[in-house]
Amino acid sequence: MAENYTDPSGNTAQFRAFVDSPEATPGAAAPSRLPLVAGIVAAAVVVVALVAWLALG
Structure with a gap:
């Protein structure tokens, strides 16, 4: 950690x-x-279309 780091909770x-x-x-x-x-x-929508295509095909 840098030496000049100031903690924001250091003062109010x-x-x-x-x-x-x-x-x-x-x-x-x-x-x-x-x-x-x-x-x-x-x-x-893609899944429903795929299931319908497989069921009707």
Whole structure:
């Protein structure tokens, strides 16, 4: 570890600035789940089509 490392919990002002920083907020913008849902739906459609093709063929 570097010798000049300053722990953000070392004093109250630094700790409060660390806690109030935008990166520390738990409600930060979450990544979109739309691509995941679209991929699952597309895979389900492919599986249903494959089962139907095998059943009717």
